[in-house]
Amino acid sequence: MGRIDRKVAIVTGGAQGLGEAAVKRLTAEGAQVILSDSNSETGAATASKLGAKYYEHDVRNEDQWEALVTDTWDTFGRLDILVNNAGIFTSCPVDETSLEEFRHVLDINLTGCFLGCKHGVRAMKKNPDGAGGSIINLSSVTGLRGQIGGAAYTSSKGGVRLLTKTVAIENAAHQIRCNSIHPGTMLTPMLQGLLEAAGDQGPAIQARMESQLPLGRAGEARDVGDMVLFLASSESRYITGAEMVVDGGMTVGLPF
Numbered sequence: 001m002g003r004i005d006r007k008v009a010i011v012t013g014g015a016q017g018l019g020e021a022a023v024k025r026l027t028a029e030g031a032q033v034i035l036s037d038s039n040s041e042t043g044a045a046t047a048s049k050l051g052a053k054y055y056e057h058d059v060r061n062e063d064q065w066e067a068l069v070t071d072t073w074d075t076f077g078r079l080d081i082l083v084n085n086a087g088i089f090t091s092c093p094v095d096e097t098s099l100e101e102f103r104h105v106l107d108i109n110l111t112g113c114f115l116g117c118k119h120g121v122r123a124m125k126k127n128p129d130g131a132g133g134s135i136i137n138l139s140s141v142t143g144l145r146g147q148i149g150g151a152a153y154t155s156s157k158g159g160v161r162l163l164t165k166t167v168a169i170e171n172a173a174h175q176i177r178c179n180s181i182h183p184g185t186m187l188t189p190m191l192q193g194l195l196e197a198a199g200d201q202g203p204a205i206q207a208r209m210e211s212q213l214p215l216g217r218a219g220e221a222r223d224v225g226d227m228v229l230f231l232a233s234s235e236s237r238y239i240t241g242a243e244m245v246v247d248g249g250m251t252v253g254l255p256f
């Protein structure tokens, strides 16, 4: 018996990294999972590997959100879990960030999450055995504090943090919970790409970064996958509007 048997879940940006880890944990514990991603090659391959259903989807597009939720409803007759995970990272000083770049990051990271909450709540209110569900939004430790180069990224993740609380308080009476996850430094393709871009300096940067983390290592995708599973399951039934920090102690205090 799985921890979320017969539950129906959508995970956005599930092709790789933290989203893939979430899909892996949810399918392993009995959920039927729709893995959505704008990258259809990797998305379809990951879905088939993990026993999920792939759906091509750009989180910025409201028509595509409506189609995704309607198709999920038509196929499974319910929606219990929504993981708004798709996101991009950029780093640029505020005085060098173009308006176009700022809007691009907010469009994917914050507007995409808003559209997911909007259409997810609508579906969860109609669940056949009564309204209810769990929405899990991927913010970041940079949704809790500033970061050099983070004008666009931290704005988007701070927005996700408060959007989560609003969705939680508006929908608590419908038994729809909404929580945010705040990962620290996680070794996913997103971070690996940045380290590779640093060339020969990459390993030294990684070692320095990890030496400053209280638990002594960067996070693995499964560290977030386990938190997604907890928030998706009834084990977290009394938790809503919360900020779940998964950062190896990064934001606990100064390391000296």
Ligand SMILES: NC(=O)c1ccc[n+]([C@@H]2O[C@H](COP(=O)([O-])OP(=O)(O)OC[C@H]3O[C@@H](n4cnc5c(N)ncnc54)[C@H](O)[C@@H]3O)[C@@H](O)[C@H]2O)c1
Pocket (backbone or CB within 6 Å): 012, 013, 014, 015, 016, 017, 018, 019, 036, 037, 038, 039, 057, 058, 059, 060, 085, 086, 087, 088, 089, 108, 138, 139, 140, 141, 182, 183, 184, 185, 186, 187, 188, 189, 190, 191
């Ligand atoms: N990796 C970290 O250290 C870290 C830390 C804090 C927060 N996060 C957040 O966690 C989430 C996942 O991060 P990750 O490291 O797994 O990233 P990743 O780059 O490895 O994966 C992101 C996925 O999102 C998809 N995606 C991007 N734009 C999309 C769009 N418009 N529509 C649909 N799908 C789209 C990509 O194709 C990709 O599969 C992001 O929201 C990220 O901001 C990551």
